[in-house]
Amino acid sequence: MTVISATPDPEARTLTLVAEFSAPPKAVWQLWADPRLLERWWGPPTYPATFREHDFTVGGEAKYHMTGPEGDTSNGWWRFTALDEPNTLEFRDGFADENGNPSTEMPETTIRVDIAEIPSGTRMTMTSSFASAEQLEQLVNMGMLEGMKQAAGQIDALLAA
Structure with missing residues (x-):
């Protein structure tokens, strides 16, 4: 896979990753739908x-x-808020305690994935939206930007298998 860009935008309070794959949208959708595949790249x-x-x-x-x-x-959690196979998915994302309960001490984000x-x-565009520029900065400083690029960098091998 090619990560085209990974861009934080403090003014818009977003972090956007754009990647392209030589596979059909349905195959990219499955990377989200199948938890065993998610485990191999998230x-x-x-x-x-x-x-x-x-x-x-x-x-x-x-x-x-x-x-x-x-x-x-x-630990982390997601709550799916929109699914339009194989085009878009949206979910709330956050940190959790050991039982999977959302943490109130860390920021939550809304992630929208567009698959075109x-x-x-x-092309997969993953946009993480934050409540504030400070929350975006906090998670970028914790390694979110680099982590997203590394995670997405594992997808090509899955799609080729």
């Missing part, structure tokens, strides 16, 4: 994800954790 290579729950329906939730190289874990057919395959 999170940087050194922090792989494990999805304990994945109810891929509007109103459904996902609960997961990422495991670091030292065995440390970071292009002559060479598919």
Whole structure:
């Protein structure tokens, strides 16, 4: 896969990743719909994800954790708010406690994924929206931008398999 861009925009309070794949939109959609495929790319290579729950329906939730190289874990949750197969999905995303309950101490984001057919395959645009520029800066400083690029960099191998 080619990550075309990964751009934070403090004024718009967004972080946008654009990537292109030589695969049809339906195959890219499956990377979100199938939790076993998600586990193979969500999170940087050194922090792989494990999805304990994945109810891929509007109103459904996902609960997961990422495991670091030292065995440390970071928990997260999603709540799906829109699904239009294979074109768009939208979900709330946040940090969680060990039981998967949303953390009130860390920012939540809204992530919209647009999947569009292009002559060479598919363009995926993932836009994370934040409540404030400060929240965007906080998560970028924690490594979100680099982590997203590394995570998305694993997708080509999955689509080629």
